[in-house]
Amino acid sequence: MSHKTDKKFEEITLSTEPIFQGKIISLQVDTVQLPNGSTATREIVRHPGAVAVLALIGDKMLVVEQYRKPMEKSQVEIPAGKLDPGEHPQEAAARELAEETGYRSASLKLLSSFYTSPGFADELIHLYVADDLSQGEARPDEDEFLEVEAITLEQAQHYIREGRISDAKTIMAVYAWQIMKLGGTL
Template identity: 75%
Template sequence: MSETTNQHKFEEVTLSTEPIFQGKVISLQVDTVKLPNGETATREIVKHPGAVAVLALHDDRMLVVEQFRKPLEKCQIEIPAGKLDPGEEPLEAAKRELEEETGYRAGSIRHVCSFYTSPGFANEILHLYVAENLTKGETRLDDDEFLECESITLEQAWQYMKEQRISDAKTITALYAWQAYKLTGKF
Protein backbone atom coordinates (compact mmCIF):
# COMPACT_ATOMS: atom_id res chain seq x y z
CA MET A 1 0.00 0.00 0.00
CA SER A 2 1.34 3.38 -0.99
CA GLU A 3 1.65 6.09 1.66
CA THR A 4 -0.13 8.56 -0.65
CA THR A 5 -3.38 6.60 -0.73
CA ASN A 6 -6.09 6.48 1.95
CA GLN A 7 -7.22 3.05 0.82
CA HIS A 8 -6.70 0.25 3.34
CA LYS A 9 -5.22 -2.99 2.00
CA PHE A 10 -8.49 -4.84 2.78
CA GLU A 11 -10.84 -2.16 1.45
CA GLU A 12 -13.59 -3.22 -0.92
CA VAL A 13 -14.30 -0.58 -3.57
CA THR A 14 -17.98 -0.16 -4.49
CA LEU A 15 -18.54 -0.57 -8.21
CA SER A 16 -22.35 -0.33 -8.17
CA THR A 17 -25.28 -0.15 -5.75
CA GLU A 18 -28.74 -1.59 -6.36
CA PRO A 19 -31.45 -0.32 -3.98
CA ILE A 20 -33.75 -3.21 -3.00
CA PHE A 21 -36.03 -1.88 -0.25
CA GLN A 22 -36.73 1.43 1.51
CA GLY A 23 -38.70 1.15 4.75
CA LYS A 24 -39.57 3.42 7.68
CA VAL A 25 -36.50 2.34 9.66
CA ILE A 26 -34.11 0.53 7.34
CA SER A 27 -33.15 0.25 3.71
CA LEU A 28 -31.55 -2.69 1.92
CA GLN A 29 -29.11 -2.47 -0.95
CA VAL A 30 -26.89 -4.87 -2.84
CA ASP A 31 -23.44 -3.54 -3.66
CA THR A 32 -21.07 -5.02 -6.22
CA VAL A 33 -17.55 -4.54 -4.90
CA LYS A 34 -14.02 -4.96 -6.14
CA LEU A 35 -12.07 -7.11 -3.67
CA PRO A 36 -8.43 -6.48 -2.72
CA ASN A 37 -7.37 -9.34 -5.04
CA GLY A 38 -9.13 -7.72 -8.02
CA GLU A 39 -12.11 -10.11 -8.07
CA THR A 40 -15.70 -8.88 -7.61
CA ALA A 41 -18.34 -9.92 -5.08
CA THR A 42 -21.76 -8.78 -3.89
CA ARG A 43 -22.60 -7.43 -0.44
CA GLU A 44 -26.13 -7.21 0.98
CA ILE A 45 -26.18 -4.12 3.18
CA VAL A 46 -28.80 -2.89 5.64
CA LYS A 47 -28.67 0.88 6.19
CA HIS A 48 -29.93 2.14 9.57
CA PRO A 49 -30.07 5.67 11.02
CA GLY A 50 -28.42 4.64 14.29
CA ALA A 51 -29.87 4.14 17.74
CA VAL A 52 -29.42 4.80 21.44
CA ALA A 53 -29.79 2.68 24.54
CA VAL A 54 -29.90 3.73 28.18
CA LEU A 55 -28.58 1.94 31.24
CA ALA A 56 -30.88 3.70 33.70
CA LEU A 57 -29.84 3.14 37.34
CA HIS A 58 -32.22 3.87 40.21
CA ASP A 59 -31.69 2.73 43.82
CA ASP A 60 -29.06 0.17 42.73
CA ARG A 61 -31.50 -1.27 40.22
CA MET A 62 -31.66 -1.08 36.44
CA LEU A 63 -34.78 0.00 34.56
CA VAL A 64 -35.79 -2.45 31.84
CA VAL A 65 -38.74 -2.86 29.53
CA GLU A 66 -40.37 -6.07 28.44
CA GLN A 67 -41.85 -6.17 24.96
CA PHE A 68 -42.66 -8.59 22.17
CA ARG A 69 -40.01 -8.80 19.47
CA LYS A 70 -41.56 -10.03 16.23
CA PRO A 71 -38.31 -11.19 14.56
CA LEU A 72 -37.73 -13.49 17.57
CA GLU A 73 -41.43 -14.37 18.04
CA LYS A 74 -41.09 -13.87 21.80
CA CYS A 75 -40.98 -11.27 24.55
CA GLN A 76 -37.63 -9.87 25.61
CA ILE A 77 -36.42 -7.81 28.54
CA GLU A 78 -34.19 -4.96 27.38
CA ILE A 79 -32.86 -1.61 28.45
CA PRO A 80 -34.78 1.38 27.04
CA ALA A 81 -33.68 2.10 23.47
CA GLY A 82 -34.73 3.48 20.13
CA LYS A 83 -33.62 4.81 16.80
CA LEU A 84 -32.31 8.28 16.13
CA ASP A 85 -34.75 10.65 14.48
CA PRO A 86 -33.40 12.59 11.44
CA GLY A 87 -30.89 15.21 12.62
CA GLU A 88 -31.23 14.16 16.27
CA GLU A 89 -28.14 14.07 18.47
CA PRO A 90 -27.63 10.77 20.33
CA LEU A 91 -27.67 12.41 23.79
CA GLU A 92 -31.05 14.02 23.09
CA ALA A 93 -32.39 10.72 21.71
CA ALA A 94 -31.24 8.90 24.86
CA LYS A 95 -33.08 11.38 27.09
CA ARG A 96 -36.18 11.13 24.89
CA GLU A 97 -36.23 7.32 24.79
CA LEU A 98 -35.69 7.01 28.54
CA GLU A 99 -38.66 9.24 29.26
CA GLU A 100 -40.90 7.80 26.53
CA GLU A 101 -40.40 4.17 27.56
CA THR A 102 -39.99 4.42 31.35
CA GLY A 103 -41.42 7.78 32.36
CA TYR A 104 -38.16 8.68 34.11
CA ARG A 105 -35.96 11.71 33.51
CA ALA A 106 -32.24 11.63 34.18
CA GLY A 107 -30.59 14.10 36.55
CA SER A 108 -27.31 13.06 34.98
CA ILE A 109 -26.66 11.17 31.76
CA ARG A 110 -23.35 10.35 30.10
CA HIS A 111 -22.00 8.40 27.18
CA VAL A 112 -20.51 4.97 27.93
CA CYS A 113 -19.58 3.68 24.47
CA SER A 114 -20.77 3.32 20.88
CA PHE A 115 -20.69 0.09 18.91
CA TYR A 116 -21.86 -1.41 15.63
CA THR A 117 -24.54 -4.03 16.16
CA SER A 118 -23.89 -6.28 13.12
CA PRO A 119 -21.07 -4.87 10.96
CA GLY A 120 -21.07 -7.89 8.66
CA PHE A 121 -24.27 -6.68 6.98
CA ALA A 122 -25.52 -3.49 8.66
CA ASN A 123 -24.19 0.00 9.41
CA GLU A 124 -26.31 0.49 12.57
CA ILE A 125 -24.35 2.20 15.32
CA LEU A 126 -25.72 2.10 18.85
CA HIS A 127 -24.78 4.74 21.44
CA LEU A 128 -24.98 3.47 25.03
CA TYR A 129 -25.60 5.97 27.84
CA VAL A 130 -25.85 5.63 31.60
CA ALA A 131 -28.55 7.66 33.34
CA GLU A 132 -28.62 8.31 37.08
CA ASN A 133 -30.40 10.57 39.61
CA LEU A 134 -33.73 9.64 38.06
CA THR A 135 -37.07 11.30 38.76
CA LYS A 136 -40.40 9.72 37.83
CA GLY A 137 -42.66 11.31 35.25
CA GLU A 138 -45.02 9.76 32.70
CA THR A 139 -44.40 7.39 29.80
CA ARG A 140 -45.15 8.49 26.24
CA LEU A 141 -45.19 5.33 24.16
CA ASP A 142 -45.44 5.36 20.38
CA ASP A 143 -48.84 4.25 19.00
CA ASP A 144 -47.43 0.85 17.97
CA GLU A 145 -45.37 0.32 21.14
CA PHE A 146 -46.57 -1.99 23.90
CA LEU A 147 -44.25 -2.59 26.81
CA GLU A 148 -43.96 -2.82 30.55
CA CYS A 149 -41.24 -1.20 32.65
CA GLU A 150 -39.70 -2.72 35.78
CA SER A 151 -36.55 -2.26 37.84
CA ILE A 152 -34.27 -5.21 38.49
CA THR A 153 -31.10 -5.95 40.41
CA LEU A 154 -27.87 -6.99 38.73
CA GLU A 155 -28.43 -10.52 40.05
CA GLN A 156 -31.93 -10.63 38.51
CA ALA A 157 -30.48 -9.38 35.23
CA TRP A 158 -27.88 -12.19 35.14
CA GLN A 159 -30.68 -14.70 35.85
CA TYR A 160 -32.80 -13.25 33.03
CA MET A 161 -29.79 -13.56 30.75
CA LYS A 162 -29.32 -17.19 31.79
CA GLU A 163 -33.02 -17.80 30.99
CA GLN A 164 -32.56 -15.94 27.64
CA ARG A 165 -35.21 -13.40 28.62
CA ILE A 166 -32.33 -10.93 28.16
CA SER A 167 -30.47 -11.88 24.99
CA ASP A 168 -29.82 -8.72 22.99
CA ALA A 169 -26.36 -7.22 22.58
CA LYS A 170 -27.19 -3.75 23.93
CA THR A 171 -28.60 -5.04 27.21
CA ILE A 172 -25.82 -7.58 27.69
CA THR A 173 -23.24 -4.84 27.01
CA ALA A 174 -25.00 -2.65 29.57
CA LEU A 175 -24.93 -5.47 32.15
CA TYR A 176 -21.18 -5.87 31.80
CA ALA A 177 -20.72 -2.10 32.00
CA TRP A 178 -22.86 -1.98 35.17
CA GLN A 179 -20.90 -4.84 36.72
CA ALA A 180 -17.60 -3.10 35.92
CA TYR A 181 -18.98 0.10 37.43
CA LYS A 182 -19.94 -1.71 40.64
CA LEU A 183 -16.43 -3.18 40.86
CA THR A 184 -14.38 -0.13 39.87
CA GLY A 185 -16.63 2.92 40.21
CA LYS A 186 -15.97 3.75 36.54
CA PHE A 187 -17.69 3.20 33.22
Protein backbone atom coordinates in the same frame (compact mmCIF):
# COMPACT_ATOMS: atom_id res chain seq x y z
CA MET B 1 -10.60 9.04 14.39
CA SER B 2 -8.65 7.68 11.44
CA HIS B 3 -6.16 4.85 11.50
CA LYS B 4 -3.49 3.97 8.92
CA THR B 5 -5.19 0.61 8.45
CA ASP B 6 -8.69 2.06 7.72
CA LYS B 7 -8.24 1.32 4.00
CA LYS B 8 -5.99 -1.72 4.32
CA PHE B 9 -8.66 -4.17 3.11
CA GLU B 10 -10.90 -1.62 1.39
CA GLU B 11 -13.63 -2.90 -0.88
CA ILE B 12 -14.37 -0.35 -3.61
CA THR B 13 -18.06 -0.04 -4.51
CA LEU B 14 -18.57 -0.57 -8.23
CA SER B 15 -22.38 -0.44 -8.19
CA THR B 16 -25.30 -0.26 -5.76
CA GLU B 17 -28.71 -1.78 -6.36
CA PRO B 18 -31.45 -0.52 -4.01
CA ILE B 19 -33.69 -3.46 -3.02
CA PHE B 20 -36.02 -2.10 -0.33
CA GLN B 21 -36.72 1.25 1.32
CA GLY B 22 -38.76 1.01 4.53
CA LYS B 23 -39.70 3.42 7.31
CA ILE B 24 -36.69 2.41 9.40
CA ILE B 25 -34.27 0.41 7.27
CA SER B 26 -33.23 0.06 3.67
CA LEU B 27 -31.55 -2.84 1.92
CA GLN B 28 -29.08 -2.58 -0.93
CA VAL B 29 -26.82 -4.97 -2.79
CA ASP B 30 -23.39 -3.57 -3.62
CA THR B 31 -20.98 -5.04 -6.14
CA VAL B 32 -17.48 -4.44 -4.81
CA GLN B 33 -13.92 -4.82 -6.00
CA LEU B 34 -11.89 -6.77 -3.45
CA PRO B 35 -8.27 -5.92 -2.53
CA ASN B 36 -7.05 -8.71 -4.85
CA GLY B 37 -8.96 -7.23 -7.84
CA SER B 38 -11.81 -9.76 -8.00
CA THR B 39 -15.45 -8.77 -7.40
CA ALA B 40 -18.07 -9.83 -4.86
CA THR B 41 -21.53 -8.76 -3.74
CA ARG B 42 -22.45 -7.39 -0.34
CA GLU B 43 -26.01 -7.22 1.03
CA ILE B 44 -26.16 -4.14 3.25
CA VAL B 45 -28.86 -2.98 5.65
CA ARG B 46 -28.80 0.79 6.20
CA HIS B 47 -30.14 2.03 9.56
CA PRO B 48 -30.33 5.58 10.95
CA GLY B 49 -28.63 4.59 14.21
CA ALA B 50 -30.03 4.14 17.69
CA VAL B 51 -29.55 4.86 21.35
CA ALA B 52 -29.84 2.72 24.46
CA VAL B 53 -29.86 3.73 28.12
CA LEU B 54 -28.49 1.96 31.17
CA ALA B 55 -30.76 3.77 33.65
CA LEU B 56 -29.83 3.23 37.30
CA ILE B 57 -31.99 3.84 40.36
CA GLY B 58 -29.96 2.99 43.43
CA ASP B 59 -29.01 -0.68 43.09
CA LYS B 60 -31.50 -1.35 40.28
CA MET B 61 -31.58 -0.96 36.51
CA LEU B 62 -34.67 0.05 34.54
CA VAL B 63 -35.75 -2.40 31.85
CA VAL B 64 -38.77 -2.74 29.60
CA GLU B 65 -40.38 -5.96 28.49
CA GLN B 66 -41.92 -6.00 25.05
CA TYR B 67 -42.76 -8.41 22.26
CA ARG B 68 -40.14 -8.67 19.53
CA LYS B 69 -41.69 -9.95 16.31
CA PRO B 70 -38.44 -11.07 14.61
CA MET B 71 -37.82 -13.40 17.58
CA GLU B 72 -41.53 -14.25 18.12
CA LYS B 73 -41.21 -13.73 21.89
CA SER B 74 -41.14 -11.12 24.61
CA GLN B 75 -37.76 -9.69 25.57
CA VAL B 76 -36.47 -7.75 28.56
CA GLU B 77 -34.28 -4.90 27.34
CA ILE B 78 -32.89 -1.57 28.42
CA PRO B 79 -34.79 1.47 27.05
CA ALA B 80 -33.74 2.12 23.46
CA GLY B 81 -34.86 3.47 20.13
CA LYS B 82 -33.79 4.81 16.78
CA LEU B 83 -32.43 8.26 16.10
CA ASP B 84 -34.73 10.74 14.38
CA PRO B 85 -33.21 12.62 11.40
CA GLY B 86 -30.72 15.25 12.64
CA GLU B 87 -31.23 14.26 16.31
CA HIS B 88 -28.19 14.24 18.61
CA PRO B 89 -27.76 10.84 20.28
CA GLN B 90 -27.84 12.31 23.82
CA GLU B 91 -31.17 14.03 23.07
CA ALA B 92 -32.51 10.77 21.65
CA ALA B 93 -31.38 8.88 24.77
CA ALA B 94 -33.21 11.35 27.02
CA ARG B 95 -36.30 11.12 24.79
CA GLU B 96 -36.36 7.32 24.71
CA LEU B 97 -35.80 7.03 28.46
CA ALA B 98 -38.73 9.39 29.13
CA GLU B 99 -41.04 7.85 26.51
CA GLU B 100 -40.50 4.24 27.54
CA THR B 101 -40.10 4.54 31.33
CA GLY B 102 -41.37 7.97 32.33
CA TYR B 103 -38.04 8.74 33.98
CA ARG B 104 -35.81 11.71 33.25
CA SER B 105 -32.13 11.97 34.05
CA ALA B 106 -30.07 14.95 35.14
CA SER B 107 -26.98 13.01 34.04
CA LEU B 108 -26.59 11.16 30.74
CA LYS B 109 -23.04 9.98 29.96
CA LEU B 110 -21.94 8.15 26.83
CA LEU B 111 -20.46 4.75 27.70
CA SER B 112 -19.75 3.46 24.20
CA SER B 113 -20.90 3.52 20.60
CA PHE B 114 -20.87 0.19 18.80
CA TYR B 115 -22.04 -1.45 15.59
CA THR B 116 -24.63 -4.18 16.09
CA SER B 117 -23.80 -6.42 13.12
CA PRO B 118 -21.08 -4.86 10.92
CA GLY B 119 -21.01 -7.85 8.57
CA PHE B 120 -24.29 -6.72 6.98
CA ALA B 121 -25.62 -3.59 8.72
CA ASP B 122 -24.40 -0.07 9.49
CA GLU B 123 -26.55 0.36 12.63
CA LEU B 124 -24.56 2.23 15.29
CA ILE B 125 -25.93 2.20 18.85
CA HIS B 126 -24.88 4.86 21.34
CA LEU B 127 -25.07 3.43 24.88
CA TYR B 128 -25.59 5.95 27.66
CA VAL B 129 -25.63 5.55 31.42
CA ALA B 130 -28.21 7.60 33.31
CA ASP B 131 -28.54 8.18 37.01
CA ASP B 132 -29.99 10.94 39.19
CA LEU B 133 -33.41 9.96 37.84
CA SER B 134 -36.74 11.61 38.51
CA GLN B 135 -40.00 9.84 37.80
CA GLY B 136 -42.62 11.10 35.39
CA GLU B 137 -45.19 9.46 33.13
CA ALA B 138 -44.24 7.03 30.38
CA ARG B 139 -45.48 7.85 26.87
CA PRO B 140 -44.54 4.95 24.60
CA ASP B 141 -45.10 5.19 20.85
CA GLU B 142 -48.60 4.17 19.78
CA ASP B 143 -47.32 0.85 18.43
CA GLU B 144 -45.25 0.04 21.55
CA PHE B 145 -46.72 -2.14 24.28
CA LEU B 146 -44.31 -2.55 27.14
CA GLU B 147 -43.94 -3.02 30.85
CA VAL B 148 -41.31 -1.23 32.95
CA GLU B 149 -39.43 -3.01 35.71
CA ALA B 150 -36.49 -2.13 37.98
CA ILE B 151 -34.20 -5.14 38.47
CA THR B 152 -31.06 -5.88 40.45
CA LEU B 153 -27.78 -7.01 38.87
CA GLU B 154 -28.47 -10.53 40.11
CA GLN B 155 -31.93 -10.51 38.46
CA ALA B 156 -30.39 -9.23 35.21
CA GLN B 157 -27.81 -12.03 35.25
CA HIS B 158 -30.60 -14.55 35.90
CA TYR B 159 -32.63 -13.12 32.99
CA ILE B 160 -29.56 -13.54 30.74
CA ARG B 161 -29.19 -17.18 31.79
CA GLU B 162 -32.92 -17.75 31.16
CA GLY B 163 -32.80 -16.06 27.76
CA ARG B 164 -35.28 -13.34 28.81
CA ILE B 165 -32.43 -10.90 28.14
CA SER B 166 -30.68 -11.96 24.94
CA ASP B 167 -30.00 -8.80 22.93
CA ALA B 168 -26.46 -7.48 22.65
CA LYS B 169 -27.12 -3.93 23.87
CA THR B 170 -28.74 -5.09 27.11
CA ILE B 171 -26.14 -7.77 27.80
CA MET B 172 -23.42 -5.16 27.16
CA ALA B 173 -25.16 -2.76 29.57
CA VAL B 174 -25.43 -5.45 32.27
CA TYR B 175 -21.72 -6.22 32.01
CA ALA B 176 -20.85 -2.51 32.05
CA TRP B 177 -22.99 -2.13 35.19
CA GLN B 178 -21.21 -5.10 36.77
CA ILE B 179 -17.81 -3.48 36.08
CA MET B 180 -19.04 -0.16 37.53
CA LYS B 181 -20.33 -1.90 40.67
CA LEU B 182 -16.91 -3.48 41.13
CA GLY B 183 -15.37 -0.01 41.07
CA GLY B 184 -14.01 -0.26 37.55
CA THR B 185 -14.10 2.47 34.94
CA LEU B 186 -15.32 2.24 31.39
